[in-house]
Amino acid sequence: MTQAVATNQTILVVGGGISGMTAALEAAECGKQVVLVEKLPTLGGRTALLYRYFPKLCHPVCGLEINLRRLRGNRNVRVITMAEVTAIGGSRGDYTATVKSSPRYVNENCTACGDCARAVESEIPNPYNYNLNKTKAAYLPHAMAFPQRYVIDPSIIGTPDAERAKAACKFGAVDLGMKEETLQIKAGAVIWATGWQPYDAAKIQPYGYGRFPNVITSVEFERLADPHGPTGGKILRPSDGKEAKNIAFIQCAGSRDENHLRHCSRICCMASLKQTQYVREAYGDEGRSTIYYIDIRAIDRFEDFYQKVQKDPTVKFVKSKVARIAEDRATRDPILHGVDTEGYHRYENSHDLVVLAIGMAPSVKGADIPAEIIADSSGFIEAGANGGIFGAGCATNALDVNRSVQSATASVLRAVQVVNKVARAEA
Amino acid sequence: MGDMNIQAIEQYRSDFLKEVEERVEEGHWVKMCMQCGVCSGSCPFGPHWAHPPQEIFMMIRAGKREEVLSSDSMWMCTSCYNCVVRCPRQLPITQIMHGLATYAHRLGLAPRNQPTRDFSILFWENCTKTGRVNELKLTLGVYFREGLMAGIKKAWNMRNIGFGLLLTKRLNPFELFKGHACKDQKGIHAMLKKAQEIEARRHKLPA
Numbered sequence: 001m002t003q004a005v006a007t008n009q010t011i012l013v014v015g016g017g018i019s020g021m022t023a024a025l026e027a028a029e030c031g032k033q034v035v036l037v038e039k040l041p042t043l044g045g046r047t048a049l050l051y052r053y054f055p056k057l058c059h060p061v062c063g064l065e066i067n068l069r070r071l072r073g074n075r076n077v078r079v080i081t082m083a084e085v086t087a088i089g090g091s092r093g094d095y096t097a098t099v100k101s102s103p104r105y106v107n108e109n110c111t112a113c114g115d116c117a118r119a120v121e122s123e124i125p126n127p128y129n130y131n132l133n134k135t136k137a138a139y140l141p142h143a144m145a146f147p148q149r150y151v152i153d154p155s156i157i158g159t160p161d162a163e164r165a166k167a168a169c170k171f172g173a174v175d176l177g178m179k180e181e182t183l184q185i186k187a188g189a190v191i192w193a194t195g196w197q198p199y200d201a202a203k204i205q206p207y208g209y210g211r212f213p214n215v216i217t218s219v220e221f222e223r224l225a226d227p228h229g230p231t232g233g234k235i236l237r238p239s240d241g242k243e244a245k246n247i248a249f250i251q252c253a254g255s256r257d258e259n260h261l262r263h264c265s266r267i268c269c270m271a272s273l274k275q276t277q278y279v280r281e282a283y284g285d286e287g288r289s290t291i292y293y294i295d296i297r298a299i300d301r302f303e304d305f306y307q308k309v310q311k312d313p314t315v316k317f318v319k320s321k322v323a324r325i326a327e328d329r330a331t332r333d334p335i336l337h338g339v340d341t342e343g344y345h346r347y348e349n350s351h352d353l354v355v356l357a358i359g360m361a362p363s364v365k366g367a368d369i370p371a372e373i374i375a376d377s378s379g380f381i382e383a384g385a386n387g388g389i390f391g392a393g394c395a396t397n398a399l400d401v402n403r404s405v406q407s408a409t410a411s412v413l414r415a416v417q418v419v420n421k422v423a424r425a426e427a
Numbered sequence: 428m429g430d431m432n433i434q435a436i437e438q439y440r441s442d443f444l445k446e447v448e449e450r451v452e453e454g455h456w457v458k459m460c461m462q463c464g465v466c467s468g469s470c471p472f473g474p475h476w477a478h479p480p481q482e483i484f485m486m487i488r489a490g491k492r493e494e495v496l497s498s499d500s501m502w503m504c505t506s507c508y509n510c511v512v513r514c515p516r517q518l519p520i521t522q523i524m525h526g527l528a529t530y531a532h533r534l535g536l537a538p539r540n541q542p543t544r545d546f547s548i549l550f551w552e553n554c555t556k557t558g559r560v561n562e563l564k565l566t567l568g569v570y571f572r573e574g575l576m577a578g579i580k581k582a583w584n585m586r587n588i589g590f591g592l593l594l595t596k597r598l599n600p601f602e603l604f605k606g607h608a609c610k611d612q613k614g615i616h617a618m619l620k621k622a623q624e625i626e627a628r629r630h631k632l633p634a
């Protein structure tokens with residue numbers, strides 16, 4: 001990774017999740033110059049925060065590790081973390097992007113030894129565990145972080161804590177004088193891969209997220225099951241730390257709903273089916289998973305995964321969208337109320353923990369992208385308006401990792417054609 | 428009334444969904460239901476009616492005309508709008524319930540002695556006669572709905588409230604004989620007739 005000078009033959013990739021990394025690597029491996037801009041201090045995006053991947057239930061480490069190795073071995077990609085694209089001017093084959101980067105307060109001398117974190121006293125909510133626990137205000141985002149470099153949270157700048165971090169670092173890597181910077185980057189084509197974010201569960205008022213501690217979201221559940229997560233991989237209830245063995249999964253939480261997200265988020269059925277296997281892994285035959293659903297959409301070739309889970313005696317399926325959740329005041333058990341569609345039976349079921357299969361919304365909505373693009377009614381990118389800006393991954397739709405990567409490859413094919421045209425014109 | 432039912436059966440044959448779409452207020456929404464069950468689970472009257480909204484919509488699609496129209500379920504709706512605000516498809520469920528009830532009533536299929544229906548009829552006849560609601564007559568009408576003895580008993584039970592209303596001049600016993608009316612009764616009747624014509628046209632009801 002040497003410094004590549006950006007020209008109008010450069011491809012700018014915005015967002016460093018699995019889609020953005022794939023796009024950057026494939027373009028670079030075709031010999032193109034790439035600038036990859038990521039908002040957070042690390043690449044990896046939301047896949048790095050999953051415990052296991054469907055369909056094979058492997059850990060995300062392996063997939064990410066391969067990409068990071070490719071990235072380290074490639075001289076054509078320049079990665080800029082903690083940066084956002086605030087404007088894109090120009091036209092196809094000749095764009096200029098304004099990139100604003102925030103200070104990390106740690107330079108490239110960092111060896112990730114962690115001395116600064118040990119020295120610092122303040123703690124901040126840990127965004128890489130969806131704020132379920134805390135981390136020191138000098139931290140490495142997670143074990144797979146790329147670059148492997150610590151970050152100092154701006155909240156301690158100007159306090160003795162920051163000075164402690166600086167004093168602790170033996171390599172002179174803590175630089176408290178870093179400032180926000182603005183760069184202009186030229187590019188012939190832009191790939192927009194800013195991914196998705198979980199829908200705000202508190203807006204689904206009848207489900208009581210935020211009011212009832214034992215109602216959590218599926219992304220939080222991934223962290224609970226993960227050994228690197230806030231509970232060290234134990235599935236414990238937020239209210240009392242007891243083991244949650246009888247778990248309800250509520251599908252379409254926010255999705256397929258005119259009051260929330262209009263679209264089907266497509267992966268959450270598979271995510272819940274997968275998560276029932278976390279319960280089995282943790283508690284064996286003692287675990288109880290109940291999936292409340294409208295219809296199960298195990299997209300195309302995942303039908304066999306669904307059938308496998310259906311055969312699992314610890315997993316029960318109730319065809320019904322839960323109407324509302326109440327709470328037992330004494331035990332804090334969530335109580336699910338609804339009517340099932342197979343017979344119209346009214347139920348009132350108590351569980352240890354409720355997992356909302358939360359919908360996926362674009363992390364940057366179409367209207368907020370600083371370029372002219374055409375978006376669908378949910379804010380996912382359909383196309384660029386002037387032919388040189390392409391969406392990739394979950395910025396274009398609710399996709400699983402496999403399809404995100406396919407979509408990234410497709411966007412690279414288009415972007416490469418644009419910069420090839422520029423190259424021919426200039427030759 | 429019976430004729431209208433026979434006419435409808437002949438016109439729509441076995442396509443009850445189409446009949447509902449054309450003739451019932453907001454009926455065109457029925458096909459948008461995705462059978463999620465949120466409405467049924469949200470209804471405060473839930474356990475007390477035979478078929479919750481979700482099931483009614485499925486029955487319409489399944490062509491269960493007799494069962495739907497003679498059911499007392501739609502008459503149980505209290506218009507709390509809980510289902511409407513929660514329905515992920517934004518179906519105007521409450522309105523459809525009242526639409527179905529009205530349609531069943533028109534065809535003469537609505538259940539006899541259903542209290543909501545009886546009250547609705549009493550209320551409608553009471554207020555359209557003079558253009559004003561005569562509360563005393565309406566109340567007595569409700570009390571004596573189930574016969575003389577039952578009426579006397581109810582009136583007796585409510586006597587203290589009645590006297591209270593009398594003392595505070597909230598109840599005028601002379602209303603029982605003449606009652607107040609709106610100035611242009613003819614105008615009101617003409618307006619209601621016109622509205623009925625417009626409605627009949629919109630819902631393709633036979634004139």
Ligand SMILES: Cc1cc2nc3c(=O)[nH]c(=O)nc-3n(C[C@H](O)[C@H](O)[C@H](O)COP(=O)(O)OP(=O)(O)OC[C@H]3O[C@@H](n4cnc5c(N)ncnc54)[C@H](O)[C@@H]3O)c2cc1C
Pocket residue numbers: 014015016017018019020037038039040042043044045046047050052053054055083084085193194195196197218219222267271274358360363364392393394395399400401402404
């Ligand atoms: C509960 C749950 C479980 C799942 N489990 C699986 C599974 O088992 N298997 C599977 O295949 N898929 C799974 N998925 C789907 C998977 O998470 C997505 O397919 C994947 O994250 C898509 O990657 P992406 O790169 O498109 O987006 P993201 O992972 O969201 O990455 C986007 C990146 O862009 C960055 N970014 C955002 N805004 C900006 C900006 N303005 N400027 C610069 N950078 C920005 C973000 O910080 C992030 O790094 C699951 C999803 C959920 C909700």
Ligand code: SF4
Pocket residue numbers: 251252253255256263264265266267268269270295296297357
């Ligand atoms: S994938 Fe399943 S849970 Fe997710 S929105 Fe679609 S149907 Fe609902």
Ligand code: SF4
Pocket residue numbers: 459460461462463464465466467480481484513514515516517518520
């Ligand atoms: S809530 Fe709406 S979509 Fe769901 S069953 Fe009721 S009417 Fe149908």
